[in-house]
Amino acid sequence: MVIAMNSDELSKLLNDYFEAYQNTTKTMMDLVAWPLSQNKLSFEQFLILRRIATTDEVTLNDIAIQRQVTRSAISRQVKSLLMQHYVFQVPDPRDRRRLYLHLTERGQQVERIVDQAITQHFDHWVNQLGAPQIDQVLKMMGTFSQQVTDLGEPQSHPVLH
Numbered sequence: 001m002v003i004a005m006n007s008d009e010l011s012k013l014l015n016d017y018f019e020a021y022q023n024t025t026k027t028m029m030d031l032v033a034w035p036l037s038q039n040k041l042s043f044e045q046f047l048i049l050r051r052i053a054t055t056d057e058v059t060l061n062d063i064a065i066q067r068q069v070t071r072s073a074i075s076r077q078v079k080s081l082l083m084q085h086y087v088f089q090v091p092d093p094r095d096r097r098r099l100y101l102h103l104t105e106r107g108q109q110v111e112r113i114v115d116q117a118i119t120q121h122f123d124h125w126v127n128q129l130g131a132p133q134i135d136q137v138l139k140m141m142g143t144f145s146q147q148v149t150d151l152g153e154p155q156s157h158p159v160l161h
Contacts, residue, residue: 031125035117039110040084045077049086049111052101057092059100086110 005013032043041049044067051063064074078101081087086107092098103111126134 031121032118035114039114045081046114048077052103053111057100
């Protein structure tokens with residue numbers, strides 16, 4: 001049973017959420033910021049490189065579906081990766097409109113360097129906090145994320161002036 005909150009309690013809870021979100025996001029971004037900046041990558045671009053490195057025959061559309069973003073959002077990121085010579089595209093021989101993404105040698109090297117730097121930093125966290133605690137937090141975050149997703153969008157949004 002969910003208990004209704006008064007406006008002061010709701011406001012405090014919302015402020016606590018904002019604070020936790022900001023602190024967690026900053027901590028997580030600190031984990032990846034340096035290796036990404038050294039290789040002129042955004043976090044989204046690194047996730048794309050990582051997906052290409054770990055998946056055979058991946059397309060731009062596959063990544064958009066997996067990341068739950070628009071195809072055009074991924075297309076912009078892939079265009080940048082193409083310009084940096086980190087990825088290249090190969091047409092599917094059965095359907096030449098379908099383009100598979102692959103890492104260039106440079107893309108493989110950058111993905112590996114960034115992944116190793118992030119893994120080393122994350123390993124330090126695991127050694128200090130313990131894998132069970134990190135696993136518990138990740139499961140709780142996953143559950144919370146799924147529950148919020150299941151709620152859907154509010155029926156009405158306030159009009160901002």
